[in-house]
Amino acid sequence: MQTQSPPPEKRGIPTIFVLVPLVIVALALFLLALSWLIPRMGFKSIESREDISEKPLPKRKASRVNLYIQSNVGGADVYVNGEKQATGTRSSDLKASIFGLRPGTYEIQLKKEDYQDATRTVKLTGDKAVETIIIELEPLENNP
Known part of the structure; x- marks a missing residue:
C-alpha cells in the first residue's frame, strides 16, 4: 500500500500585509x-482668519421697557x-412701576x-x- 503524502501547504502573503495597506x-x-467637502459646507480654512476685535458690537435695543415713576405725593x-x-x-412720596411698555412715546x-x-x-x-x-x-x- 502506498501512503499518500499530504498536499503541499499554500504559503501566501500574511493577512496583516494586505489589511494594513487597505486601511491606510x-x-x-x-x-x-x-x-x-468641508469648504463646500461653509467652513473656512484656518488660513482665512478675520480680525473681529476692532468691530463694535451692535447695540441691542430692549423690546420692552419698565417705567418707574416717582413723585412728591x-x-x-x-x-x-x-x-x-x-x-x-x-x-x-409716590413710587409706581409700569412694566412691559414697548418703545415709543407715552x-x-x-x-x-x-x-x-x-x-x-x-419717549422710551x-x-x-x-x-x-x-x-x-x-x-x-384751596388746599392748604
Whole structure:
C-alpha cells in the first residue's frame, strides 16, 4: 500500500500585509473626501482668519421697557395715554412701576384729589430697559 503524502501547504502573503495597506488607502480617501467637502459646507480654512476685535458690537435695543415713576405725593393714580395703569404707594412720596411698555412715546399723567393733575410726555427708545421719571404734583390753591 502506498501512503499518500499530504498536499503541499499554500504559503501566501500574511493577512496583516494586505489589511494594513487597505486601511491606510481607505483612510487617505476618507480624508481627501473631507478636505473637499468641508469648504463646500461653509467652513473656512484656518488660513482665512478675520480680525473681529476692532468691530463694535451692535447695540441691542430692549423690546420692552419698565417705567418707574416717582413723585412728591403718595397715592396718586398713574395714567398712561389716558388709561389708568396703577396707583402709587400711599407713603409720603409716590413710587409706581409700569412694566412691559414697548418703545415709543407715552403721555404719563398723575392724578390725586386736592392736587393739580400733572402730565409728562416720555419717549422710551429702548436704549435702556428701565427708565425713571419724576413728576411733581402741586396742591390746589384751596388746599392748604
